[in-house]
Amino acid sequence: EAPEKPQIDDITANSMVVTWEAPKDNGNPILGYWVERREINSSHWARVNRNIVPDTELKVEGLLEGLTYIFRVAAENQAGPGKFSPPSEPKTAQAPIMPPGPPIARVVVTTDHSIEVEWDPPADNGGGEILGYHVDKAMAGT
Template sequence: MPLSDGGSQISGYLIERRHKGGKWIRVNRTPCKDMKYTVLGLFEGNEYEFRVFAENIAGYSSPSPTSDLCKPCRPITAPGPPVNPKVKDYSKDTAYLVWTKPNKDGGSPILGYTVEMKKADTEDWQKVNLDDFIKHSAYTVKGLEEGERRTSSGSSPPT
């Protein structure tokens, strides 16, 4: 809110944007009532700055100070799950797992994978790779007990 309402209640706000150093363009057709507004129609990779005017019965205020530069980018979401996990080979105390990378990376490169396993008759999953993310879509699980049935789950962490 402005420090002064000019003697009349603020009825709304007008928002303008511009490309870095360019010409100011009005963003909203009618003044918004809230002190927040989602600006649509921006292009990824361009840099924008914004300013706001307050409106009351007498008209519009001078513009606010210019905002910091904003560079829109695609929103990043969690990736999809790894595809087609398989036990490719095994011995009495190891299992060699392989999988295919997720169909969707969430808008950011996959940083790595986490493998979890559980005994077949329990519900408790335990992380297998404790030190770091697995960088490739294969991993050898070590320290298995001969005769124990286990289930594994490969997942990709948030990026």
């Protein structure tokens, strides 16, 4: 039998980890797996591993940042390789987005009842676009 659709995790700018569940072996022990990848705008599947993979996980390296990939997996036993799994969900090779650093705020106008602040964007955007800001207030000394 073919493995179920593989899952993709730990995505970076040039690698992804492909995991899958072992299929039923139907009486013949599974020797390992073959993994193929396809760039989403291509019709060509390329084998990822040169040697059979004994585990149900493979870190795929050498991906190109910004390209979107899908993966599929086939099990092999003594009779040879089986059918490929359905393809994974498409995933784009990109650095993970982290929370941004703090913006640099300053007070520009104060009155008895209000304060006006402005800020510069953070030096570190965390690898993603800044979508907005949250402004909180607190009484001094609290």
